[in-house]
Structure formats: C-alpha cells, structure tokens
Amino acid sequence: MSPPAPATPSSLAASAAIAARLGGLELLASGVLLVGADDNIRYANPAAEHLLDNSARVLVRSHLCQLFVNADELRNLCRQALAHQYTDLRQDLSLERLGREPLQVHSIVSAVGDDEVLVELRENVQQLKLDREERILDQSQVNKELIRNLAHEIKNPLGGIRGAAQLLELELPEAHLSALREYTQVIIKEADRLQTLVDRLLAPHRRPHIVGDVNIHEVCERVRSLMLAEFPSGLAIRRDYDASIPEFRGDKEQLIQTVLNITRNAAQALSARIEAGDAELVMRTRVARQMTLAKVRYGLALDLHIIDNGPGISPQIRDRIFYPLVSGREGGSGLGLTLAQTFVQQHLGVIECESRPGLTDFRILLPLP
Structure with missing residues (x-):
C-alpha cells in the first residue's frame, strides 16, 4: 500500500465542508467515519x-486498508450499504492494526448517498470482557498443570533431603553433636518450610469439593468478624x-x-x-x-465487590496478580489470590480486578439459580 498523498488545500476545504454538514456527529460518544466509494475516509x-x-487530519487522508490489516470485511459491509x-x-468486528491490539467493535454501516457511507464504531466492551476471561481461564489451567507437576x-x-539430614544427625559424633546439629536442623526446617509451601500449592486440587446451600451474606459476615478481630482499630x-x-x-468453606x-x-x-x-x-x-461466565450465559x-481505599496495585504486577508466587507485598507468598481464583473457578465463576490509587475493586x- 502506497503512503497517503499529502492533504491539499482543496481536500482540506472539502473536509471542512463535510464536518460542517455532519456537525451533529461531533458530540457522539461512538466513533463515526464517513467513507467514500473508493474506501477513502x-x-x-x-x-x-x-x-x-x-x-x-491523519484519518481523512487514509484508506481503510491503511488503518486495518483485515479491512476486507468492513469494506464488504460498505459495498453492501x-x-x-x-x-x-x-x-461485531475484530479490526487488526499493525503493532497494536486488535480493536473489538460493534459496527453500524449506513449509506448516506450514492457514493458515501457512515461507519459507526462502538468499542465492544462485552467482547473485551470475554477475551479477558478466556485468557484468565487459559492461564489458570496452565498454572494448575504447572503447579501440580512442579509440586510433585x-x-x-x-x-x-529431610530423611538424609535426620540420618546424618543420628550419625554425628557426640563430641561435635551440639556444633553440627545446628546445620542439620537448618536443612530439616527448610525442607519442612518447602513442604508446607508445596502442600499449599496442591491444597485446592486435593481437598474434596463439599457442596451445600450457601448464603453469601453469612460468608461475608464470617470474614468481617475475622478481619475486625485481626485489625481491631x-x-x-x-x-x-x-x-x-x-x-x-457451593462450598461454603472455600468461599470463606x-x-x-x-x-x-x-x-x-x-x-x-x-x-x-x-x-x-x-x-x-x-x-x-445476563452474565457470561466461562463462556456460559x-x-x-452474584456480583460481590470487595473495595478498599488503599494505594492500588502496582502496574508492574496488575496483569499477573492471579499468577502463583506473584506478590506486591514484602514477604508475601503470592498464593492467596491464586487460591481464591481457583476456588471461584471451581464454582464456575470468575474474579475480576480494577485498581487505581485510592480505589481497588x-x-x-458466581452463577445463581
């Protein structure tokens, strides 16, 4: 595709005339393009x-094929109009752009004459949400397999290692027992610490899913009382x-x-x-x-929000907070949100997060009957 020709005074004047004719569209929240029969904007x-x-100024010098890699579908809609x-x-279209994320839009194409069409583009928020949920589910499945294999x-x-350290401790000469026992105990304690971490990684996949009637407000009140006991002032x-x-x-204990x-x-x-x-x-x-969760309508x-007025999640980890061993806190294990997402997915639901300084939501x- 050859580069667009530079705007001439006549083309700029024509654009100004069109803008005056379509002035009411200036206030619309959805994007509107006036496209000619030659596919030029x-x-x-x-x-x-x-x-x-x-x-x-740039757009009115462009051809649809210069804006979108896969412009053929949109061009065909213009031809039919x-x-x-x-x-x-x-x-609904997924418009691919060089070096950028595809643009998920709902398009409305209408003829406004014999040689012009109006193309209205609205960002398809629902499709973006579905794509994000699909990525979360796929990543979660990969994480589960990775954790299971790595843990084993x-x-x-x-x-x-732990057994060898215990045997070594039993074989230590009495004269050096007190001095060398410190080292064997380090090995044993660190092995135990890693064992605890592995057990926590495997916990959601080991524990049976105990299903019963759940009142979400009982769950919230239980958590609220625990948190107020932990943070009394x-x-x-x-x-x-x-x-x-x-x-x-649902499984009440998992949801708590x-x-x-x-x-x-x-x-x-x-x-x-x-x-x-x-x-x-x-x-x-x-x-x-009318919610779509895990590709099911x-x-x-249930729409449960937990909102805080804290500093927000660091942009460096915002897209990875549900990954195992990713933590924004010094000394954090990075497993709390991973387990939470796993438990919610076992209930056919999903956890979403929005965060900015002063508000994290x-x-x-979760599906309701």
Whole structure:
C-alpha cells in the first residue's frame, strides 16, 4: 500500500465542508467515519480520533486498508450499504492494526448517498470482557498443570533431603553433636518450610469439593468478624448488601477462604491508612443479570465487590496478580489470590480486578439459580 498523498488545500476545504454538514456527529460518544466509494475516509468525529488513536487530519487522508490489516470485511459491509441491500448493517468486528491490539467493535454501516457511507464504531466492551476471561481461564489451567507437576517433582527429593539430614544427625559424633546439629536442623526446617509451601500449592486440587446451600451474606459476615478481630482499630468495614440475593449451591468453606484471602490482602495493603485511622473496606453484594461466565450465559449471577481505599496495585504486577508466587507485598507468598481464583473457578465463576490509587475493586461473579 502506497503512503497517503499529502492533504491539499482543496481536500482540506472539502473536509471542512463535510464536518460542517455532519456537525451533529461531533458530540457522539461512538466513533463515526464517513467513507467514500473508493474506501477513502472523508470525515472522522472526535470519538473516532480517540478510538483509532489518530487525529482527524491523519484519518481523512487514509484508506481503510491503511488503518486495518483485515479491512476486507468492513469494506464488504460498505459495498453492501452502497448497493442499498440493507437499511443499515450491524456486525461485531475484530479490526487488526499493525503493532497494536486488535480493536473489538460493534459496527453500524449506513449509506448516506450514492457514493458515501457512515461507519459507526462502538468499542465492544462485552467482547473485551470475554477475551479477558478466556485468557484468565487459559492461564489458570496452565498454572494448575504447572503447579501440580512442579509440586510433585519437588516433593519427592524434599522427602529424601529431610530423611538424609535426620540420618546424618543420628550419625554425628557426640563430641561435635551440639556444633553440627545446628546445620542439620537448618536443612530439616527448610525442607519442612518447602513442604508446607508445596502442600499449599496442591491444597485446592486435593481437598474434596463439599457442596451445600450457601448464603453469601453469612460468608461475608464470617470474614468481617475475622478481619475486625485481626485489625481491631483503624479499619472500618462497611456493608452494602442486597438482601434479595438467593442461596445457591457451593462450598461454603472455600468461599470463606476466597473472600478472606482478598480482604486480608486489602487490609495488608491498607497498613498506612490503618495507622492513620482512615482505612475502609466495603463489601457490596448485588445481582447481575445476563452474565457470561466461562463462556456460559447465565440469567442471574452474584456480583460481590470487595473495595478498599488503599494505594492500588502496582502496574508492574496488575496483569499477573492471579499468577502463583506473584506478590506486591514484602514477604508475601503470592498464593492467596491464586487460591481464591481457583476456588471461584471451581464454582464456575470468575474474579475480576480494577485498581487505581485510592480505589481497588475485586469483583467475584458466581452463577445463581
């Protein structure tokens, strides 16, 4: 594709005239392009500039094929609109761009004359959410297999190392026992520490899934009482419950552990605010409707938010917080959120997270009957 020709005074004047004719589109929140029969862009509103990361001056000098690697599908929609086959054409598209993430959009293409079409592009938030959930599920599956294999590979030699250290301690000469026993005890204690870590990694896959009727507010209240006992001053835990949420089938102990892991992480991140006395956690429950979880559509879902007013999650680890052994806290094991995500996925749900300085929101979504 040859580079676009530089804008001429006449083309700039034509663009200005089009902008005046389509002035009402300047205020729309969705991106709008006016595309000619030759697939050249003649007008772009401010929302399109934002969506496509280009100024209108650049966009109106561009051909659709210069913007999108896979522009053929969009060009075909424009052709059908120009042929007046439909009043308007609506379709979800994944528009690929060189060196950038694909743009997931809902497109509406309408003819506005014999040689022009209006292309409206709305970012497809639902598709982005589905893609993100799919990545989380795929990564979680990879993590589970990796953890299981790695844990078993570590367990066997660990037992041998510990046993050898105990035998060595028994064989030590009495004269040197007190001096050398310190070293064998280091080996034994470190082997035990690693064994505990391995057991924690394997815990979700070993423990049976005990299903019963669960009231989510009983789960939240149990966690709230534990957290207030652990942090008796400086931390306020506010409840914002929807009492209409029905009971559902689940493993109550796993869900308590899930909520506890998230709230404890939040409280530990709030240490500075706890000292200042203005730390706050919010537990909010709502019913979400028509949710897609793990590629399955549910009419109703539990929407549980755990929100804190802490410093936020570091951007360096924000996309990896559910990976095992990733922690934003000095001395943290990096297993709490991994186990929480595993337990929620065993309930056919998902955990999402949004974070910025002053607000971190963990959202647990679980299907409801």
